[in-house]
Amino acid sequence: MPETVRGPVAELGVTLMHEHVFGLSPEILWNWPDIPEGWDLEARAGQAAAKLEALRAAGVDTIVDLTVVGLGRYVPAVRRVAERTGVNIVAATGLYTYDALPPYFANRGPGTLFGGPDRLSEFFVRDLTEGIGGTGVKAAILKCASDHLGMTAGCARVFRAVAEAHLETGAPISTHSHSPSRGGLEQQRLLASLGVDLGRVVIGHAGDSTDLAYLEELIAGGSYLGMDRFGIDTISPFEDRVATVAALCARGHAGRLVLGHDSYCFNDRFDEDVVRRRHPNYHLLHISRDVLPELRGRGVTEDQIHQMLVDNPRRIFG
Template identity: 50%
Template sequence: MSEIQTVRGPVDTAELGVTLMHEHVFVLSPEIQANFPEEWGSESERVEDAVAKLQRAYDAGVRTIVDPTVIGLGRYIPRIQEIAARVPIQLIVATGVYTYEDVPHYFHYRGPALNDAVGAEVPEPMVDMFLSDIREGIAGTGVKAGMLKCAIDAPGATPGVERIMRAIAAAHHQTGTPITVHTHPDTKAGLEVKRILCDEEGVDPRRIVLGHSGDTTDVDHLAELADLGFVLGMDRFGINLDTTFEARADTLIAMVERGYTDQMVLSQDASCYIDWVDPEVMAFLPQWHYTHLFEDVFPYVLERGVTQEQIDTMLNDVPRRFLEGR
């Protein structure tokens, strides 16, 4: 028997069921929210809206959601606990730091940044933070992180990005907690993940989800990453501003045809509310929600040769094996 931590406590991985491996409940800018509360509006209305949207996901068949909201994305676990208590979906939360370039200012004069100043090697404080979230729980809530999260985007492996990745690797080696990485496939950021996390830090690529792999239609590159052992996050269905519904779905079909069903997980990277996006822009993303896969994507791919068994593998078997470490 294997267990995974959820907001309501540990569950047997056999009970995970249909699992979306990359969704958010809220993505927020804490300083904006704290200083301009009118942006957020009514707390009770936001919570009620989240409960309703997560219930719709459950009604569509979803049983577990991995929410990789970490520092840099507005993580606030007490609110998530309140919502989790009212919906049957199991929520797995994460620890880590999300940035495309620099570490948060908090870390500028802490840890390795002080090595030269003090003439000695200073421990990385991020590692202890991640370990505390995994072992003791987040911010006194008792909710333990079940995933580690970092990011690398178009700016590439900046010093800040590398520093966070190496802290993530250290926490992974001490706990076995799996890793998800926001990546930018158009710049082949997955290969930098391989260099830093795998080649230099010794993380098994089978313990890493390369998030947002479905942002590209370069199937040869995706096959290259899968051949290295990574799990590919085809996890932004519904975000069709710079691509199309068909491009995302056809890329999934092509990867299934090439035999990579066992190395892909599915999601939409949706949220109940994200303050990064103007509501007027959201109007152009009508499919960006928790049930788009079930309502639109699966009928499309089933008509074009993907089987229900293959969909079930990507929704059930691959997430479970990944979270178990198998």
């Protein structure tokens, strides 16, 4: 049974595979607690729970919260949200960087200034098997990232640690990839070389691409594709995102697609008003309200939608 913030559940149901509850900047909040985006756990948890309850009313049962270290993961706050909503929240472990590792990891481990064992995979395994930060909340998925810089030494070290933790625990892997440079292929090559079954891997942000040849190459490798930034229209507009999903469904790939917005209930790195003006569709209800009706209008069947929202997430966590 898949782990969630409230504990294991029998069924994940309708699942958005890439969202975030909170993105926080702890060192900023420690030192400038009076920033306008200031952090009040109870108030922010209440607002987040209300957003998730609206999502539940729209028919979504589960979100996968891919917030890991580097994005401001703070599980005690997410647990407070989970206590106040019926939506299941799946927690993740891993590390988010496009290049260097945080100094805590960069200065230790094999080949570093101070040497010694690499703690990355040890910490990831602990999050998956014992729980995160003393909360008892277990992560159920691993996250790693590479972007426009490609597979830097720091990114590769995270990928290796994620692969080790995956092989030890069986937890699936979800990536942040850079579609313009076809970065998912490099991620697949590295993970496969480390012994990872690419059928347990979601290549995230694949939906930023409209290059069907690239996307089918990723699918041929065996991975799932994250069509997971619906609403971030400045990277790729609504029309392109839905047309790409519809085309991949028409070519028989609904069994390899998962959906999401990559949205945040609260992120102190965004000015909410500016985001709302620039990206009016960047919110948790966009898929339910706008994307699914548009896909149906383009010939995507109920069965294919069920595969993307229910069957594929179940298999990924299976």
